[in-house]
Amino acid sequence: MKYKLGEFVRFVEERREGYITRIIDDQTIAVTDEDGFEIPVLASQVTRVHGKSADDEPVFENSKAVDAEFISSGILLAIVPDKKAGSVVHINLVNGTSYVLLAVLTTEKSDKFKGQFYGVITPKSAVQMYSASLNELDQWPKIHLQILFSSGNTKELKKPIEFSEKFRAKDFSGAKKTSEYLEQAAWLIQLDSDEPIIDPQKLKESFYRPAAEKLQVENPGKEIDLHIEKLRDDHQYLKNSEILDIQVAFFRKKLDAAIVHKLPSVIFIHGSGNGTLRNEICKVASKHPQVKTFMDAYREKFGYGATEVFLK
Structure with a gap:
């Protein structure tokens, strides 16, 4: 089988056609038709539609004349x-x-x-x-x-x-x-980025910039939602381990912000789930020197899906 992703094919035994969107194995491919349905099919049961295939219609083959000035990067x-x-x-x-x-x-x-x-x-x-x-x-x-x-x-x-x-x-x-x-x-x-050029004047100005201007930490508010769909638009492509890393990193960032703004407490909404994120939050909070204590937040409102962290 020599089909490639993106090629346009037609079914041999039925009036259906579409683009190859997945190579399942050496004998089987998945074709997505014009209605958006992905259909597994034997490669022997489809035929390439010439004029619409990846081989016949390469995506980019643009070539422009070389400038008189020699360009060394890009x-x-x-x-x-x-x-x-x-x-x-x-x-x-x-x-x-x-x-x-x-x-x-x-x-x-x-x-x-x-x-x-x-x-x-x-x-x-x-x-x-x-x-x-x-x-x-x-x-x-x-x-x-x-x-x-x-x-x-x-x-x-x-x-x-x-x-x-x-x-x-x-x-x-x-x-x-x-x-x-x-x-x-x-x-x-x-792939060939040049070394960054440092402006001496801007570097000098940064040394004398007021501390408040150098770093502004946003007040995190009373409640912080840690659900991954609130943090990343591409969450459906993430592994569970990557999701947990992102959520824990965001929790740490907002916890530090709450400490900077001297909030008495902050509620982290993590959901019930399997308890993995809640356990990570408790682990971090229990070892943090600025955390007084932590407990389940308003069970009547959040059930067991939120933890309130009290700060010193």
Whole structure:
């Protein structure tokens, strides 16, 4: 089977068609039709619709003329949603430099490596290297990208780029940005960022800035909701361990804010659930030097789903 994510296929034995949104195994794929239903089907029971496949219609192959001025930086990894199948994303390499790039992308899963892409990327262009389903983010392999630079005439030898990443939900929580070499907004990761330039005057001014101006801690209020859907828009893509880490970190931040504002107490709403978050809150509170005590908050209102922490 040589089908890829994002390809447009038609069922052999029935009048149905759609985009491939999941590779289940070597013999089975999942196709999402125009009504949004995902249908598991044997690969042998569908056929590619030419003119709408990923092979026949590459997402990005834009190439612009090289400027007279030599551009030495501007290598980006761009992750874009598929225009037709939103659950599929494509990983692209954007070459905004005047260099010719030789790129190799390899995936790693269960200590096994597989070459997914190799090729030459011309200056001022972008190319698609890999596709995956965002709904299966926790099953994505680790990405290894190696890039070599070539140019007809430069003053220095550019060091190769080696980038390795196991993507998590947090990598897709930020806003998408545009690039002149892409046809749509994407999550962008710069691979050749320059060293930050420090403005001596601004650095000097920061030393003499009043303490109140340097740090302003917002009053957390009397009640703080720790439910993950209140903290992150991408919570459906997070693992349970990642959710707990985010909730505990937010609890610590708001507890510190309550101490700064000298609140007598603060209520943390964590829900009943399996008690894991409540236990973590109690563990932190019991060891905190500024916590006097803690107890279940207003059972008639919250049941066992909230803890009130009293501060010294």
